[in-house]
Amino acid sequence: MKIYNFKGLATGLGLIAMGVVLTVLAVIKPQPGAANLIQNIVLIGLSLVLGGAAVARSLSKSATHNQRLAERDERQVLIRLRANTLTLEIVVGVAAVVALGLAVIDRGHDDLIMGIITGSLLTLGVAFWAWVGATAHFNRKF
Amino acid sequence: MQTRVKEFRKAAGLTQQQLADQVHVSARTIISIEKAQYSPSLMLAYRLAQVFGTDVETLCCLAANKELEDKEIENL
Numbered sequence: 001m002k003i004y005n006f007k008g009l010a011t012g013l014g015l016i017a018m019g020v021v022l023t024v025l026a027v028i029k030p031q032p033g034a035a036n037l038i039q040n041i042v043l044i045g046l047s048l049v050l051g052g053a054a055v056a057r058s059l060s061k062s063a064t065h066n067q068r069l070a071e072r073d074e075r076q077v078l079i080r081l082r083a084n085t086l087t088l089e090i091v092v093g094v095a096a097v098v099a100l101g102l103a104v105i106d107r108g109h110d111d112l113i114m115g116i117i118t119g120s121l122l123t124l125g126v127a128f129w130a131w132v133g134a135t136a137h138f139n140r141k142f
Numbered sequence: 143m144q145t146r147v148k149e150f151r152k153a154a155g156l157t158q159q160q161l162a163d164q165v166h167v168s169a170r171t172i173i174s175i176e177k178a179q180y181s182p183s184l185m186l187a188y189r190l191a192q193v194f195g196t197d198v199e200t201l202c203c204l205a206a207n208k209e210l211e212d213k214e215i216e217n218l
Contacts, residue, residue, distance in 0.1 A: 074183050075171040142180045
């Protein structure tokens, strides 16, 4: 068995590990409610399926070759570049507006650590959704 | 940029996927080129021209596209 894509294998194993951890947590510390149960089933299922698929692809020569060809596709490269740039612009803009707003309202956290954690999580969330939107936009445009 | 990729592809009896495989891009890229949503790089244009046995200037209608661009720039 030969590994053709180490990055894909690492991603797959990471997802499988996450699925296993979530399963163990769900068994050791079950959360009440049907909604939590459904959420756990979906998350665990997705982690294991996607992880398994990534591992299988990393061990397949043809799948790895096709994946690398797709990554090289010049239109995809352009979309990635434009989406990343637009995402950065959106995140910087939002961060600036939020920082200015907080300064004006003077509602900054007294606890610096909590403030940094909250700010980081907010920035990550904005960055993720900005990237999703930007990628979809440029996929349609090009 | 308008091209004659669709015209040449149909004349050659190729599907979009078959053409994409020959020039090492995705079928989605060929679709975008045919819809004039995406302009191929120089190398891709050259590969496409080679597949159809023509030259880049003819395939990509460079003279006509240059005139259009010149007019757009004048109107800026």
